[in-house]
Amino acid sequence: MNLHAIAAIYVYEMKRFFRTIFESLLSPVISTTLYFVVFGAAIGGRIEEVEGVSYGAFIVPGLIMLSVMTQAISNASFGIYFPKFIGTIYELLSAPINFFEIVIGYVGAAATKSLLIGGVILLTAGFFVDLEIRHPAMMLAFLVMICVSFALFGFIIGIWSENFQQLQLIPLLVITPLVFLGGAFYSVSMLPPAWQVVTLFNPVVYLISGFRWSFFGVADVAVSWSLLAIAVFFALCLAVVWWIFRTGYRIKA
Amino acid sequence: MTPIVEVTNLSKTYKDGFTALRGVDLTIAEGEILALLGPNGAGKTTLISALCGITTPTGGHARIGGHDVITDYRAARRLVGLVPQEVALEPFEKVINTVRFSRGLFGKGRDEALIERILRQLSLWDKRDARIRELSGGMKRRVLIAKALCHEPRVLFLDEPTAGVDVELRRDMWEVVRGLKASGVTIILTTHYIEEAEAIADRVAVINKGEILLVENKADLMRRMGRKTLRIDLATPVAEVPAALATYDLERIEEGAALLYHYDTRGEGTGITRLLQALAREGLSLRDIETRQSSLEEIFVGLVQEDAA
Numbered sequence: 001m002n003l004h005a006i007a008a009i010y011v012y013e014m015k016r017f018f019r020t021i022f023e024s025l026l027s028p029v030i031s032t033t034l035y036f037v038v039f040g041a042a043i044g045g046r047i048e049e050v051e052g053v054s055y056g057a058f059i060v061p062g063l064i065m066l067s068v069m070t071q072a073i074s075n076a077s078f079g080i081y082f083p084k085f086i087g088t089i090y091e092l093l094s095a096p097i098n099f100f101e102i103v104i105g106y107v108g109a110a111a112t113k114s115l116l117i118g119g120v121i122l123l124t125a126g127f128f129v130d131l132e133i134r135h136p137a138m139m140l141a142f143l144v145m146i147c148v149s150f151a152l153f154g155f156i157i158g159i160w161s162e163n164f165q166q167l168q169l170i171p172l173l174v175i176t177p178l179v180f181l182g183g184a185f186y187s188v189s190m191l192p193p194a195w196q197v198v199t200l201f202n203p204v205v206y207l208i209s210g211f212r213w214s215f216f217g218v219a220d221v222a223v224s225w226s227l228l229a230i231a232v233f234f235a236l237c238l239a240v241v242w243w244i245f246r247t248g249y250r251i252k253a
Numbered sequence: 254m255t256p257i258v259e260v261t262n263l264s265k266t267y268k269d270g271f272t273a274l275r276g277v278d279l280t281i282a283e284g285e286i287l288a289l290l291g292p293n294g295a296g297k298t299t300l301i302s303a304l305c306g307i308t309t310p311t312g313g314h315a316r317i318g319g320h321d322v323i324t325d326y327r328a329a330r331r332l333v334g335l336v337p338q339e340v341a342l343e344p345f346e347k348v349i350n351t352v353r354f355s356r357g358l359f360g361k362g363r364d365e366a367l368i369e370r371i372l373r374q375l376s377l378w379d380k381r382d383a384r385i386r387e388l389s390g391g392m393k394r395r396v397l398i399a400k401a402l403c404h405e406p407r408v409l410f411l412d413e414p415t416a417g418v419d420v421e422l423r424r425d426m427w428e429v430v431r432g433l434k435a436s437g438v439t440i441i442l443t444t445h446y447i448e449e450a451e452a453i454a455d456r457v458a459v460i461n462k463g464e465i466l467l468v469e470n471k472a473d474l475m476r477r478m479g480r481k482t483l484r485i486d487l488a489t490p491v492a493e494v495p496a497a498l499a500t501y502d503l504e505r506i507e508e509g510a511a512l513l514y515h516y517d518t519r520g521e522g523t524g525i526t527r528l529l530q531a532l533a534r535e536g537l538s539l540r541d542i543e544t545r546q547s548s549l550e551e552i553f554v555g556l557v558q559e560d561a562a
Contacts, residue, residue, distance in 0.1 A: 004361060005357060005359070008353075009357075011357075086342070092358070094305040094307055096327040096331045
């Protein structure tokens with residue numbers, strides 16, 4: 001295990017984050033505030049409590065999830081795409097490291113960044129609503145697992161992308177709709193019966209439901225299903241990454 | 254000589270069917286400078302890429318310091334520094350950070366004293382806190398060298414180190430390479446500038462269409478293949494080569510103002526003494542004489558054309 005190499009990649013990536021720390025944190029804070037103004041104050045005032053939780057508080061887990069997923073994906077995908085784009089990938093390929101170590105470095109850094117952003121959003125949310133976290137340890141566990149698995153997913157996108165447009169395509173076309181339709185702003189039980197069935201095919205439903213459960217103790221699906229969903233997603237991403245590195249897909253000639 | 258790089262029957266065929274390397278055999282001795290000379294597309298970069306792990310060879314073996322580059326890649330790569338052809342650097346990063354990053358990547362702990370020494374050696378110390386994008390092209394290339402050297406490799410691959418670099422910078426680069434050799438690093442450089450190989454290499458390998466055509470000590474190569482020419486400037490031009498000199502294969506140039514005599518340094522005797530005596534007997538008086546050795550470039554062009562034929 002080349003620990004120095006993992007540390008080098010991790011520190012290098014984190015430095016990039018801290019170089020633009022203000023911009024990195026400002027945008028999630030602003031967008032969260034906007035969501036609270038629109039959904040919490042303007043619309044939320046007219047919505048009754050959802051499953052015994054005020055609407056403003058109810059949307060907090062979904063908001064965190066939305067930011068954390070998109071940040072994990074964009075940070076990890078950019079992290080590995082950029083060396084490919086400017087050509088510095090040659091150094092990673094010629095170094096005495098294996099692909100597993102490269103993944104730990106990049107994915108670890110991207111997951112850390114999104115975790116920090118998730119924390120900042122949680123703090124921001126605390127200014128707007130009263131939050132009580134029933135299962136703090138599980139909340140943290142869910143958050144970490146989601147950060148890591150979506151960073152892995154982002155890493156795959158970064159390897160696959162051949163231009164900056166492709167880099168944005170998946171987050172924009174897949175993740176954002178899945179999160180919006182995955183119960184970030186509503187409870188699945190609020191949907192018509194037919195849609196309640198359809199929505200169960202959206203994997204993000206399980207993630208948001210489990211995360212929300214750790215806050216309020218209420219869930220759309222059983223917590224065990226949520227945990228299983230994350231485990232499956234994580235395993236799938238890991239399998240794809242393993243395949244990429246075995247074949248050198250879009251990295252090695 | 255102790256071999257540090259051993260390449261056996263190495264080949265590379267890309268997925269599209271293009272064969273970039275055809276059974277390359279090459280042994281490089283510790284401490285030497287080997288110039289890998291070849292036209293564009295000859296397979297120089299592919300060979301280096303296969304040795305450094307950037308591309309996977311499809312056949313044969315390569316060992317660096319006795320370690321197979323595939324099965325024992327960690328040990329092999331620790332010994333290698335690579336300076337790529339393209340200037341690939343993160344524009345917003347500071348010089349010293351990008352060098353520190355490279356050292357870590359190669360599994361070495363921080364060593365600020367070493368990094369300072371390398372940056373000073375490459376005249377980059379004053380620029381250590383500058384961002385890469387603020388540097389000139391020549392400095393960027395030296396940053397690439399610093400990155401390749403910071404983990405103390407025993408073998409340094411320089412892929413076209415002076416491509417697109419002006420004459421002055423090229424000479425600077427040669428000085429840097431000579432300095433590195435003096436510090437004990439084995440250097441393999443690819444180039445299509447014959448002048449470069451001639452100026453700094455100990456040995457020259459000529460590669461064309463994925464095959465090594467020749468590997469030879471540069472001086473031997475020039476001596477073995479080098480034809481020499483003796484130019485004789487006459488005091489009075491001659492209308493034709495005198496009949497008595499017909500056996501000497503003389504070429505009359507500049508309307509008889511000078512004669513060229515081609516000879517081979519490999520021969521038993523060059524025939525120069527006899528020729529000069531014969532010229533004196535014919536009553537020709539000489540204004541000047543000059544000898545010229547064919548350059549590596551002529552040798553190289555000859556080899557590549559022979560290969561194409």
